[in-house]
Amino acid sequence: MIDKIEAIKQEIEQFNIDSEETLEEFRLRFLSRKGKIQAMFGMMGDVPNEQKAAVGKAMNEVKNLAQSTFDQAKEELASAQKKTFGALDDISLPVEPAYTGSFHPLTQALNQIKEIFLRLGFNIADGPELEDDFHNFTALNFPKDHPARDMQDTFFVRKSDDENTDDLVLRTHTSPVQIRLMKEQAPPVRSIMPGRVYRNEAVTAKSYFQFNQVEGLYVDEKVTLGELIETLVMFSKLMYGSDVKYRVRPSFFPFTEPSMEMDIWWENEKGGQWLEILGAGMVDPNVFEAVGIDPEKYTGYAFGMGVDRIAMLRYGIDDIRLLYDNDIRFLQQFES
Numbered sequence: 001m002i003d004k005i006e007a008i009k010q011e012i013e014q015f016n017i018d019s020e021e022t023l024e025e026f027r028l029r030f031l032s033r034k035g036k037i038q039a040m041f042g043m044m045g046d047v048p049n050e051q052k053a054a055v056g057k058a059m060n061e062v063k064n065l066a067q068s069t070f071d072q073a074k075e076e077l078a079s080a081q082k083k084t085f086g087a088l089d090d091i092s093l094p095v096e097p098a099y100t101g102s103f104h105p106l107t108q109a110l111n112q113i114k115e116i117f118l119r120l121g122f123n124i125a126d127g128p129e130l131e132d133d134f135h136n137f138t139a140l141n142f143p144k145d146h147p148a149r150d151m152q153d154t155f156f157v158r159k160s161d162d163e164n165t166d167d168l169v170l171r172t173h174t175s176p177v178q179i180r181l182m183k184e185q186a187p188p189v190r191s192i193m194p195g196r197v198y199r200n201e202a203v204t205a206k207s208y209f210q211f212n213q214v215e216g217l218y219v220d221e222k223v224t225l226g227e228l229i230e231t232l233v234m235f236s237k238l239m240y241g242s243d244v245k246y247r248v249r250p251s252f253f254p255f256t257e258p259s260m261e262m263d264i265w266w267e268n269e270k271g272g273q274w275l276e277i278l279g280a281g282m283v284d285p286n287v288f289e290a291v292g293i294d295p296e297k298y299t300g301y302a303f304g305m306g307v308d309r310i311a312m313l314r315y316g317i318d319d320i321r322l323l324y325d326n327d328i329r330f331l332q333q334f335e336s
């Protein structure tokens with residue numbers, strides 16, 4: 001019996017495992033249920049009682065040898081395979097292009113707007129999204145209970161009955177940043193103020209409860225309406241190309257007088273339509289008074305443009321909701 005065990009041991013030691021196939025052959029020959037180790041243990045019944053202990057020990061040693069030989073060979077094969085993969089890699093094989101991400105179309109449009117106004121001599125300022133009534137309305141010449149406040153469907157964060165406590169709102173436009181800027185800085189002021197704004201509007205393809213504006217303000221001695229229009233025309237041409245079709249219409253805002261709006265012609269399959277991209281006007285003397293600037297000495301112009309509208313026009317996007325869904329299939333189209 002000991003001889004038989006010794007023979008199996010030698011067979012194991014001489015077995016050459018050099019591939020997945022020989023590894024499997026080894027497993028079948030020795031370790032499987034019908035393999036030699038199992039058969040060997042089956043012969044235990046024939047072993048005389050006084051030899052059982054010694055034979056059992058020898059059998060266990062052979063069994064452990066088979067198992068460890070198998071485990072070791074398996075590990076070596078796996079790591080050898082890794083190495084050959086490296087060596088065999090075809091370095092000329094084209095790889096799948098990796099999507100590295102890109103700027104959101106709104107960010108792209110905003111960057112272009114900023115670039116244009118920086119070139120025109122403006123700097124950039126900003127202010128808080130949570131505003132008080134004073135900055136969002138009162139200082140901008142919206143008297144209390146004036147119907148013009150209804151033009152801007154406001155999200156109120158704090159409504160107060162107490163006269164000394166101001167209402168808090170999510171800013172409905174970026175114009176309050178004008179007020180903050182003029183309170184901080186004596187003229188000349190020549191800044192743009194980009195930022196997110198909020199309005200309590202029904203969500204449709206054309207309107208959303210949040211969007212982005214860029215406010216512009218230029219205050220100095222002898223600033224004229226002609227300069228305002230010239231600046232906006234220059235902006236449109238730099239943004240949309242020199243053949244852009246635009247028009248300027250009279251309008252109303254409490255904080256500018258006179259006021260106007262600018263539209264851009266948007267060509268589409270149905271022919272085309274005028275789209276409003278901004279409101280503008282000459283700073284109302286009441287606004288200057290609210291911030292302590294002498295309206296006899298200074299004049300100024302202001303404008304507020306919708307970044308979403310501008311991006312939609314630029315990229316032919318017909319539903320504003322797409323800008324906020326974060327659908328990768330949509331965003332991937334704007335890789336730049």
Ligand code: PHE
Binds near residue numbers: 172278281304
């Ligand atoms: N704040 C105005 C709006 O959101 C836009 C505007 C800004 C108009 C500056 C005139 C001057 O509707």
